Amino acid sequence: MRMKSSPKLRPNGWDGLAAAVVLVLAVACAALVWTGGGQSGPLTAVVSADGETVDQVVLADLTEPEERTYTANGCTLRVTFGPGSAQVTASDCPTQDCVHTGKITRGGQSIVCLPARIVIQLEGGPAADSGVDLVIG
C-alpha cells in the first residue's frame, strides 16, 4: 500500500514560520481579550447559566467572604465571593476545571464550568482611587 502523499519529517524554517504565526495570533488575541479589564464601575461578579444572567455580586461592597450555590444542567457549584475575588470552592461536575481555576481577581477574568454551562465573569475595574499610586506636592 502506498501513502497518498509523503510528509517531510524534519522541521525546517517554514515550520518555524508556522509556529511564529501561531505565536503572533496568541499575542494579538491576548492584546484584544486581556485588555478588557479597563471597564469603569466597581468590580462585579456576573454569574450566568445557559447564557442568562442569574446573579450579580458587587465584590467591591463585600467586607467578608460570602458563599452562594448555583445549580444548572444537573451540576451544583459552590462559589465563594470575597472582597475583590471570586472562586469556585466546590462542584459536583465531572471535570472539576472550575474548581482548579482557583481565585479570579481582575476585570475580564472568568471561571467557566462547561458541564454546568455556568460562567462567572468579573466586570469593572479596581476602585476608582487606585488609578493613582501616590500624590506628592
Added chain:
Amino acid sequence: MKLTTRQLTLCAVLTAMALALSYLENFFPLSLAIPIPGIKLGLANIVTLFALYALGPGQALLILMARCLLGAVFAGNMNALIFSVLGGVTAMAVMIGLSRLKGLSVYGVSVGGAAAHNCGQVAAAVLTLGSTAPLYYLPVLLGVSLFTGALTGLIAACLFRALAHTKLWGA
C-alpha cells in the same frame, strides 16, 4: 466514497486507535497544570495526521467523524460532540490546507492543526455557553498548542519513519 475492504478495515482500526488515545490522555490531565476547561494533549491528532498523509483527506475525515461520534457515545455525553466536531473539523481543514504547502513538514502541519483545534473548541464553548468568556482562554490555548502540536508532530514523524521499514507502507 467507495472503499475497498482493506481501506475500510484500516479506517476502523485507526478509529479504534484514536479512541484509545483519547482515553489514554485522560491519564495525563494537562488541566491540572493549566486549569483551562477542555485543555488536553490532543494525542488523537496523531491518527488524524497519519490518516491525512497515508489515506487522503476523505478517509481522514471519515475517521475523525467516527471518532467524535463514538467518543461522545462512549463518554455518555452528547454535549461534548459539538466540541470535538468543531475542534476536529477546524483542525482537519487547516491541516489539509497546510499539508499542500510544499515547504512545511509534519511538525508545522501539526502545530497549525493543534492551534485550529483550540480555536474550534473555543468557538464551540462560546456557542454553547452563549457567552464570550471562553475567549479569555484563547491566547493561552494558542500558546499551549505550539507545544502540544510539536509533540504530536514528533510522534507522527517517528511513526512515519518506522512505517517506512514495514511491508504494509514501505516503498
